[in-house]
Amino acid sequence: MSHQFGLLKERRFRPFFLTQFLGAFNDNVYKNALVVLLTFQSARYTSMSPGILVNLCAGIFILPFFLFSATAGQIADKFEKSRLIRFTKLLEIAIMVLAGFAFALESLALMLGCLFLMGSQSSLFGPVKYAILPQHLREDELIGGNAVVEAGTFLAILIGTLAGGVLISFDQGIVWVSVAVLLLALLGYLASRGIPLAPAASPGLRINWNPITETWRNFQFTRGNRTVFLSILGVSWFWFYGAVFLSQFPAYAKDVLGGNEHAVILLLAVFSVGIGVGSLLCERMSAGRVEIGLVPFGSIGLSLFALDLWWSSPAPGLFASPLPLGEVLAQAATWRVLIDLVGIGVFGGFFIVPLYALIQSRSEPAHRSRTIAGNNILNALFMVIAAGMGAGLLAAGFSVPQLFLVTAVLNAVVAIYIYTLVPEFLLRFIVWLLVHTVYRLRTEGIEHIPEQGPAVLVCNHVSFVDALVIMAASRRPVRFVMDHRIFRLPVLSFVFRESRAIPIAPAKEDPALTQRAFDTVADALAAGELVAIFPEGRITDTGELNPFRPGIRRIVERSPVPVVPMALRGLWGSFFSRKDGPAMSRPLRRGLFNRIELIVGSPVGTSEATPEMLQAHVAALRGELR
Template sequence: MSAKIAAQLVTQRRFLPLLITQSLGAFNDNFFRYSLVTLVTLGGLTLFDIERDMMVPIAASLFTIPIFLFSAIAGRMADKFDRTRIMRFAKFAEIWLMLIVALGFLLEQPLLLMVALFLMGTQSALFTPAKNSALPTLLKPEELVPANAMMSGLLNVSVLVGIGLGTWLVMRPFGPELVGVGLVVMATLGWLASRQLPEAKASHPEMPLTFNFIGETVRVLNYAFKAPQVLRPLLGAAWFWMLAASIITLMPVFTASVLGADESVILLFSALFTIGAAIGALLCGALSGEGDALPFSITGAIGLVVFTTDVALITWSNPLVPEGAALIAADAFLADKANWRILIDLGLAAISAGLFVVPLQAMAQRRAPAELRGRLLAAGGIMNAATATLGQFTLAGIALMQLPIQMAFLMIAFISGLAVLFILWRLNLRRGATA
């Protein structure tokens, strides 16, 4: 049933333009961010002589901080104004932001690039609540799981292509200039796609608008805590984004210092994780029925417990590779069959993560009352940004406590285990209430 619904959705104007718009935006975000990070780590780009080990988390946080700060106001706007108009405005603004980025790459101005990164986070904060609240407006309840599955799957593919192309292209001759041109072209295509969307009318147009982002953030989070049926899936999705941010931050150091492998293996792991998450999301969309698909979340959380624990255990006794030592490339890494178990574990953990998050996203959209939908889903964006920022500093926390890097994988397994127990408990309560 869900596969049939998905096939129908990709032919319809109420969904396909949104799928394309989000995917091009996700590509641009990562194309820009990883081009910048590669210039910092390999090209010697720096700002105020900050060390590169600090520049990378700073750059990552410059994107997530505005999402945390401005999502609440954006959620209020998504309830007050037509959601499609907001998305079109955000995508038009992205064209101008990408022109600023192109100028920053051309002039080799890191300060301009960092400012643009903050503004890109602001643009994303504006776009995301409008997109999330538009989905239940444009689609039927039974269409939400397959729609979220397709959006999550294509999002992961877009992220992967953006990461890979940004990392590779920016270090080629005229690479920064080509990146700038590509960013402007993709932003323009995203805006054109957004113009094909039908209206997604506001649920509360008479509501006054405020720009007090601190007060509105407190108010929006208060709405979420007073709606536990929406808060629970939002917290589960926030855990997924913390997991993803932790993995992305950990992988370079884990690969080099524990596995003794170079950047080609890091790219291999990135590809494995994003493709696996996409497969998990699409599997959930294809196999779920018309309900909330919570069994897939349970299956995904169990997979995260098993496979991340295995990664920690099989690498626990690996001696640390000293800094500056020769590292093996992807071909040598793959030639050693002992490493295949790590690849399988990471791939299956990624599939599990995709299975885990899709039902929760659809559940939050379905349960949020129409008059508060934009603000409640914006609360999810705030929590996602907060947990992603925490995830980005996972490595710093482990280093401060002088713990093995593998402890991060055990932490992921432990919290995933708690998620399994909580979901099972909620399902048992639900069965008891209907008995």
């Protein structure tokens, strides 16, 4: 976690973080101050009911995301991003000055107009916010950077919401709010002046000002990469899920827990802190890489904790009048509810942070901002659908806990659907689970695996999960050459098929399959991929290295690429090894969390890549530890 917090000391990240934090803070100070004002003093401004006004405010703020996100994505791709951010902050200052006049004039129309302008400014900032991170951060910093941004955003939402409600409740509250939002806008602009340059991704782009046709084009960009598009759907689903919960906190606190407005604040605080903690834990749990294996883990927690929230919720309507917060906390059921909300928040962080990092890292740089703009449009659409579903189910007689139950079940259905379409998520989850439960993996020399271009990885073969361990350690996808019989094993068959492993058989057994395997290896290396082989040709029965076979020589003679020797240590004697008999015959023979190591040596040239020399390299890397 220290690595991600270290980014806050870097000029390439800290000014941007402060800018977006202050912007989110300011949005929520104004929005909540306006909502509280209209809830308790609506008669001063209009004959409309407070409930209608509050929902109108939500709709007015989100409308610009539909209208302007497509144009904002083009602008973010066409122009230098740090200058664009400073422009949005100057726009924010102007809007806050106008908001001060709206409060002073007690003009409801002008207040709502400022809210619309704030939504417009946020829709312009949105594509820049996420597109600039890959330009200033290395790939191994994307998870940490996104984690800090997400944690900061939810903290800003929480503090801003509380501050807006408190400030407007003071005597002369309108003055306090007017001064606060203008001061925050000025601080945001000052922070933005420190953001380093971020060159335009597509300076020659001709902007299409038609929001309808450009929105459709943005969706085409997002669909260009199937994994990115489904990741965007996952992000949008999270905002759907979150919108359902956040919108129901007031009713849940009042009707189910029997609390007052302080109970609402408590639920919001616990939920926000949970998301912040989950976001910050992502870097540690993913070792700094874009680890999409956390996404299925997150979706499991989102459903399980929501199910328990439904199960453990008290029956609605038990309390005749609102209870003080102390009495609400004195109920045992309240603490279980709070634990569930923390769990939902934490697993929500596990779910959302890798998805944002994946979208950033795999989007085409030339139209990354437009891809993110498409994401923002879908996010807004899903939140509107969430509001409609919530209103519809409540009108049909569902209770708030039952609405949470429906959301939990829908979350499981959506997760299964996405992971069926893109098995890579489930594949990475299996690999991540292996090296975080059965084993604890330490790597050394992992930087010797090339960041780009083809290479052959060679390693000793100790167990049935050797390939999975290497897969977990490598920042790049690896195609393994595997004995064709392993494709018949449950789970491993799924893992290796989805990772595009290359089946091979002994030449005496199936010469055609052997030839196809070598042809596929050559094609993969020509395409710049990583290929891994276990030159022993079989899993060791003794813990010692078996002689390396000549297949490696045939590969490098046909494709002269670097060869990277590696050694696995600590797997001998584990459940998946053949020590003392067949593998996988004695469950948990060494318990859980066994320490294992992957030691990676310097690449060797084609002339040195003989079976004998590579075996000597691997043996030296392995040392005495089996």
